[in-house]
Amino acid sequence: FRGVAGLEKLRGPLAATVGSLVLMSVSSHKEYRFLLPFLPLGILQSGIGLERAESACSRRCDRRSSSQSTSLKKELKQTTSERSIAARHSLACSVFLPQILAAVFFALVHQRGPEAVMAHLRRNPPGTSGAFFLTACHSTPVHSFLHR
Numbered sequence: 001f002r003g004v005a006g007l008e009k010l011r012g013p014l015a016a017t018v019g020s021l022v023l024m025s026v027s028s029h030k031e032y033r034f035l036l037p038f039l040p041l042g043i044l045q046s047g048i049g050l051e052r053a054e055s056a057c058s059r060r061c062d063r064r065s066s067s068q069s070t071s072l073k074k075e076l077k078q079t080t081s082e083r084s085i086a087a088r089h090s091l092a093c094s095v096f097l098p099q100i101l102a103a104v105f106f107a108l109v110h111q112r113g114p115e116a117v118m119a120h121l122r123r124n125p126p127g128t129s130g131a132f133f134l135t136a137c138h139s140t141p142v143h144s145f146l147h148r
Contacts, residue, residue, distance in 0.1 A: 010044070017041045050095065057087035118145030 017038050024034055118141055121131060133140055 010041070014041055014045060050091075053091055054088060057091055058084055060087065114140045115145070118142065121145075 021035075021038060024030070114135070122145060
Protein backbone atom coordinates (compact mmCIF):
# COMPACT_ATOMS: atom_id res chain seq x y z
CA PHE A 1 0.00 0.00 0.00
CA ARG A 2 2.98 2.31 -0.27
CA GLY A 3 2.39 5.31 -2.46
CA VAL A 4 -1.38 5.08 -2.44
CA ALA A 5 -2.78 7.58 0.04
CA GLY A 6 -5.23 6.36 2.65
CA LEU A 7 -5.05 2.67 1.84
CA GLU A 8 -3.12 1.74 4.98
CA LYS A 9 -6.51 1.78 6.72
CA LEU A 10 -7.74 -1.01 4.44
CA ARG A 11 -5.11 -3.57 5.45
CA GLY A 12 -7.32 -5.02 8.17
CA PRO A 13 -10.48 -5.36 6.04
CA LEU A 14 -8.50 -6.82 3.14
CA ALA A 15 -6.84 -9.36 5.44
CA ALA A 16 -10.25 -10.24 6.91
CA THR A 17 -11.64 -10.64 3.39
CA VAL A 18 -8.85 -13.00 2.37
CA GLY A 19 -9.28 -14.99 5.58
CA SER A 20 -13.03 -15.25 5.07
CA LEU A 21 -12.60 -16.39 1.47
CA VAL A 22 -10.13 -19.07 2.59
CA LEU A 23 -12.57 -20.30 5.23
CA MET A 24 -15.44 -20.33 2.74
CA SER A 25 -13.32 -22.32 0.31
CA VAL A 26 -12.95 -25.06 2.92
CA SER A 27 -16.70 -25.22 3.59
CA SER A 28 -18.68 -28.00 1.94
CA HIS A 29 -21.68 -25.76 1.16
CA LYS A 30 -20.62 -23.27 -1.50
CA GLU A 31 -22.80 -20.77 -3.30
CA TYR A 32 -21.78 -17.82 -5.47
CA ARG A 33 -24.00 -15.42 -3.54
CA PHE A 34 -21.76 -15.87 -0.48
CA LEU A 35 -19.00 -14.02 -2.37
CA LEU A 36 -21.01 -10.89 -3.14
CA PRO A 37 -20.13 -8.99 0.08
CA PHE A 38 -16.43 -9.32 -0.79
CA LEU A 39 -16.62 -7.92 -4.32
CA PRO A 40 -16.18 -4.21 -3.44
CA LEU A 41 -12.87 -4.80 -1.66
CA GLY A 42 -11.73 -7.13 -4.44
CA ILE A 43 -12.56 -4.52 -7.06
CA LEU A 44 -10.69 -1.89 -5.02
CA GLN A 45 -7.64 -4.15 -4.83
CA SER A 46 -7.81 -4.78 -8.59
CA GLY A 47 -7.92 -1.04 -9.24
CA ILE A 48 -4.88 -0.51 -7.05
CA GLY A 49 -3.02 -3.21 -8.95
CA LEU A 50 -3.94 -1.71 -12.31
CA GLU A 51 -2.82 1.74 -11.19
CA ARG A 52 0.51 0.34 -10.04
CA ALA A 53 0.99 -1.58 -13.29
CA GLU A 54 0.22 1.53 -15.36
CA SER A 55 2.64 3.67 -13.36
CA ALA A 56 5.32 0.97 -13.71
CA CYS A 57 4.83 1.02 -17.49
CA SER A 58 5.15 4.80 -17.50
CA ARG A 59 8.29 4.72 -15.35
CA ARG A 60 9.85 2.09 -17.59
CA CYS A 61 9.30 4.26 -20.69
CA ASP A 62 10.58 7.37 -18.88
CA ARG A 63 13.68 5.52 -17.69
CA ARG A 64 14.52 4.45 -21.23
CA SER A 65 14.23 8.01 -22.51
CA SER A 66 16.26 9.55 -19.66
CA SER A 67 19.19 7.22 -20.31
CA GLN A 68 19.65 8.70 -23.80
CA SER A 69 21.87 11.71 -24.49
CA THR A 70 20.32 15.20 -24.46
CA SER A 71 20.70 15.66 -28.22
CA LEU A 72 18.56 12.59 -28.84
CA LYS A 73 15.92 13.49 -26.24
CA LYS A 74 14.03 15.81 -28.54
CA GLU A 75 13.94 13.20 -31.26
CA LEU A 76 12.95 10.48 -28.84
CA LYS A 77 10.22 12.48 -27.08
CA GLN A 78 7.64 11.39 -29.61
CA THR A 79 9.00 7.82 -29.58
CA THR A 80 8.72 7.74 -25.78
CA SER A 81 5.09 8.83 -25.84
CA GLU A 82 4.42 6.19 -28.50
CA ARG A 83 6.12 3.58 -26.28
CA SER A 84 4.04 4.71 -23.33
CA ILE A 85 0.85 4.40 -25.36
CA ALA A 86 1.95 0.98 -26.62
CA ALA A 87 2.72 -0.15 -23.05
CA ARG A 88 -0.71 1.00 -21.90
CA HIS A 89 -2.36 -0.81 -24.80
CA SER A 90 -0.49 -4.01 -24.01
CA LEU A 91 -1.49 -3.68 -20.35
CA ALA A 92 -5.14 -3.20 -21.34
CA CYS A 93 -4.97 -6.20 -23.67
CA SER A 94 -3.36 -8.38 -20.99
CA VAL A 95 -6.15 -7.42 -18.57
CA PHE A 96 -9.21 -7.49 -20.81
CA LEU A 97 -8.41 -10.27 -23.30
CA PRO A 98 -8.45 -13.08 -20.68
CA GLN A 99 -11.68 -11.67 -19.26
CA ILE A 100 -13.33 -11.62 -22.69
CA LEU A 101 -12.19 -15.19 -23.35
CA ALA A 102 -13.51 -16.31 -19.96
CA ALA A 103 -16.83 -14.54 -20.57
CA VAL A 104 -17.27 -16.29 -23.92
CA PHE A 105 -16.37 -19.65 -22.39
CA PHE A 106 -18.70 -19.31 -19.41
CA ALA A 107 -21.54 -17.93 -21.53
CA LEU A 108 -21.38 -20.51 -24.31
CA VAL A 109 -19.68 -23.67 -23.04
CA HIS A 110 -19.60 -23.96 -19.25
CA GLN A 111 -23.32 -24.46 -18.51
CA ARG A 112 -24.15 -26.27 -21.72
CA GLY A 113 -24.37 -29.69 -20.03
CA PRO A 114 -27.18 -29.08 -17.50
CA GLU A 115 -29.23 -27.16 -20.07
CA ALA A 116 -28.83 -29.97 -22.63
CA VAL A 117 -29.96 -32.54 -20.04
CA MET A 118 -33.02 -30.45 -19.17
CA ALA A 119 -33.91 -30.03 -22.86
CA HIS A 120 -33.65 -33.81 -23.29
CA LEU A 121 -35.84 -34.46 -20.23
CA ARG A 122 -38.43 -32.00 -21.53
CA ARG A 123 -38.59 -33.82 -24.89
CA ASN A 124 -38.42 -37.31 -23.32
CA PRO A 125 -39.92 -37.29 -19.81
CA PRO A 126 -38.59 -40.09 -17.60
CA GLY A 127 -42.09 -41.15 -16.56
CA THR A 128 -42.70 -42.74 -13.18
CA SER A 129 -39.10 -43.86 -12.77
CA GLY A 130 -37.96 -40.22 -12.41
CA ALA A 131 -34.51 -38.81 -12.90
CA PHE A 132 -31.71 -38.81 -10.34
CA PHE A 133 -29.21 -35.93 -10.31
CA LEU A 134 -25.84 -36.12 -8.60
CA THR A 135 -25.40 -32.34 -8.51
CA ALA A 136 -26.28 -29.56 -6.13
CA CYS A 137 -29.88 -28.36 -6.29
CA HIS A 138 -28.96 -24.94 -7.67
CA SER A 139 -26.70 -26.36 -10.42
CA THR A 140 -29.51 -27.75 -12.57
CA PRO A 141 -32.38 -25.56 -13.83
CA VAL A 142 -35.15 -28.12 -13.27
CA HIS A 143 -38.34 -26.07 -12.92
CA SER A 144 -37.46 -23.32 -15.39
CA PHE A 145 -36.77 -25.89 -18.13
CA LEU A 146 -39.22 -28.72 -17.45
CA HIS A 147 -42.37 -26.72 -16.75
CA ARG A 148 -42.56 -24.58 -19.88
